[in-house]
Amino acid sequence: MSGLNSDQLHRSTLRIYMSLMDQYNPSLQRLITLGNNYIQAFQALAVTSEAYYSALAKIGEQALQTMSSRLLGDILIQISESQRRLTSELEGVFRWFHNDVLQEMENNVRLDKDYVSGSRRQYEMEVRNQAAVLERQLRRGGVQDSTEYVQFLRDSQREALKEEERRYRFLAEKHCGLTQSIVYLMNKTGGALQQRAEGWRDQVNQTRVSRPRTPSRLEDNYSVRSSRLEDNMVDEHTRNWAEQSLGKVPSRGPSPQPTRSRSGSFGDSLGLGGGRMMRALVPHPPSSNPTLLSFSRGEVVTVLVPEPRNGWLYGRAESSSR
Known part of the structure; x- marks a missing residue:
């Protein structure tokens, strides 16, 4: 063993x-x-x-x-x-x-x-x-x-x-x-x-939730130019309504007749029709820039575009041939 x-x-x-x-x-x-x-x-x-x-x-x-x-x-x-x-x-x-x-x-x-x-x-x-x-x-x-x-x-x-x-x-x-x-x-x-x-x-x-977006510089310029032009003009019908509501008699002077001009042809070429009539609240004197429209206070301006384009409105003043 x-x-x-x-x-x-x-x-x-x-x-x-x-x-x-x-x-x-x-x-x-x-x-x-x-x-x-x-x-x-x-x-x-x-x-x-x-x-x-x-x-x-x-x-x-x-x-x-x-x-x-x-x-x-x-x-x-x-x-x-x-x-x-x-x-x-x-x-x-x-x-x-x-x-x-x-x-x-x-x-x-x-x-x-x-x-x-x-x-x-x-x-x-x-x-x-x-x-x-x-x-x-x-x-x-x-x-x-x-x-x-x-x-x-x-x-x-x-x-x-x-x-x-x-x-x-x-x-x-x-x-x-x-x-x-x-x-x-x-x-x-x-x-x-x-x-x-x-x-x-x-x-x-x-970041997926919608929130106020910071406007770009181009959008800022667009807003400034549009607001300035809008502030300087008031719709003609609104003006007449305001005067009548205050008991004033509208002017009996003849209404300005739109003329066929280059600016009007431009508006028609864009398919804008006759546009809308605005009355200037403040004057815009002539400047060295020929593309800027000049008008006096109280003058009727026909806006040829329904919405601003690239920050600009196109229009025709009754005292101007442009």
Whole structure:
């Protein structure tokens, strides 16, 4: 029975050493290679991410210069800065992963190869010595006492199991540290980033709601020119109605007859018909600009266009042939 137990112990111990040399170490070397590829891939991602979010920030700066999209430009710049900070934090995690995990694993591969090989040679040598002692005792006709030999095999198996466990525990501890670093980063930036992202989304959605739009300079000029001309004239029918409501008798003078002139032909060519008659409240004296119509206070001006065009109204004064 003791012989069977000793054989089982011996084979079990050898399997442990062979597993460390033929399976664990090659697997660890492959893991290190994949880890280095992982870091290189992240570094390439970080470079691309920096270029991408820098370009996004430039577009945001362009939007800041517009009159309609300043808020959106500011949001784009904030998103770019947040993503670049997150990438920088991740680079710190990967530096730790390279220095404290990959490099130590690589060192352990070199040390374990020599250590495990030496441990196995020493174990096999001691097994041969113990077996030789038992064989000499058997030839001398003495009682074979294998208690010490079996105890040695048990101790050797226990030490081999501890060595195997230490290597797997090393991997587990290092990757627990990596996971904790990632969790710390997520707790540090994740909550705040989520709040900011929700705020950005709400601000972007608010831009969909119609709101007063800032008029452009062209629209400002259009409004000023139109209001000035409208302020200087009043509809002839409104004027007559106002005078009659105050008990005044309208003037018996003949109404001005529209004449066929170049300005009238221009209005007809635009399909505007006779236009509407307005009475000037204030005079507009002649100027050096021949395209501006001059008229006196109280004079009737026929407006030839129903709506201002490019900020201008076209008309014909009764005292002018234009």
